[in-house]
Amino acid sequence: MSGHSKWSTIKREKGIKDAKRGAVFTRIGNQIAIAARGGIDPLMNSSLFMAIETAKQANMPAINIQRAIDRVSDKNASILEEIAYEAMGPGGIGIIIEAATDNRNRTFPEVKNALSKNGGRIADAGSVMFQFTRKGVIRVTAIGEDALLTVLDAGAEDAVEEDGELVVYTELKSLGKVRSAIIAAGLKVAGAELQYVPNMMVEISDVETAQKVLKLLDAIDEIDDVVNIHSNADITADLPE
Numbered sequence: 001m002s003g004h005s006k007w008s009t010i011k012r013e014k015g016i017k018d019a020k021r022g023a024v025f026t027r028i029g030n031q032i033a034i035a036a037r038g039g040i041d042p043l044m045n046s047s048l049f050m051a052i053e054t055a056k057q058a059n060m061p062a063i064n065i066q067r068a069i070d071r072v073s074d075k076n077a078s079i080l081e082e083i084a085y086e087a088m089g090p091g092g093i094g095i096i097i098e099a100a101t102d103n104r105n106r107t108f109p110e111v112k113n114a115l116s117k118n119g120g121r122i123a124d125a126g127s128v129m130f131q132f133t134r135k136g137v138i139r140v141t142a143i144g145e146d147a148l149l150t151v152l153d154a155g156a157e158d159a160v161e162e163d164g165e166l167v168v169y170t171e172l173k174s175l176g177k178v179r180s181a182i183i184a185a186g187l188k189v190a191g192a193e194l195q196y197v198p199n200m201m202v203e204i205s206d207v208e209t210a211q212k213v214l215k216l217l218d219a220i221d222e223i224d225d226v227v228n229i230h231s232n233a234d235i236t237a238d239l240p241e
Helices: 006-020 023-038 046-057 062-070 104-116 145-153 172-184 207-221
Strands: 081-088 094-101 132-140 158-162 165-170 189-198 202-204 226-231 233-235
Touching (some): 023 046, 023 062, 023 226, 046 062, 046 172, 046 189, 081 104, 094 104, 104 207, 132 172, 145 165, 165 172, 172 189, 202 207, 207 226, 207 233
Antiparallel strands (some): 081 094, 094 226
16 A cells, blocks of 8 residues: 555644634535435444544534534535546646535636646546545554554554554445444544545655645645545655754
8 A cells, every 4th residue: 555645644734723713624514514415324324424523533513513414404505516626736746636515617717726826737537536546544543563453453454654653544335344443442543534545656756846746735725615635746855844
């Protein structure tokens, strides 16, 4: 398994700051509203269960979570749709941009503009997606051989140590089951979600290119309708603090 890029860590740190101003709550709320279409009982709808867990990890108030679920039955609520845009960035990296929007005629130009202003471009459908595989990804706050064996026994496909924790990969439909098994085994789960995981990473060792990549990803992340960004950039450049 290829693992994550530094953007994953940077995004998590940024997410903590964003949550304080409500940006993350809006995005997670959209994810919950979309997931709830498959059923409003999280015990019967694994996608909704994971979206609610993400909300709880971000300290999203329970009333906000319930309000997002209630959008399913609210005839006056705007209808959200999921869209995945494929793009190319500096250094030849591939990017998948997940959005939840009630107006794709607003969202697409915003995404395209962020790309064009920062050295990226929209790619043809399918030209980037094949470079990724949809997986369940669980972050476990443990490292070492014992923890690795535990998550593998829980049904994980693979796991790698990264930033003082285990990044655990599962089959698409096994995310909830493996997460529960890991928790039952006594390990702490810091996060769990579905991601587009790169099949191969593109190394970015040049500082200037690395800075351009991070600037582009940050610009995309600032778009309100964007809920997740996945790239195959492996930034190995020694970036200034």
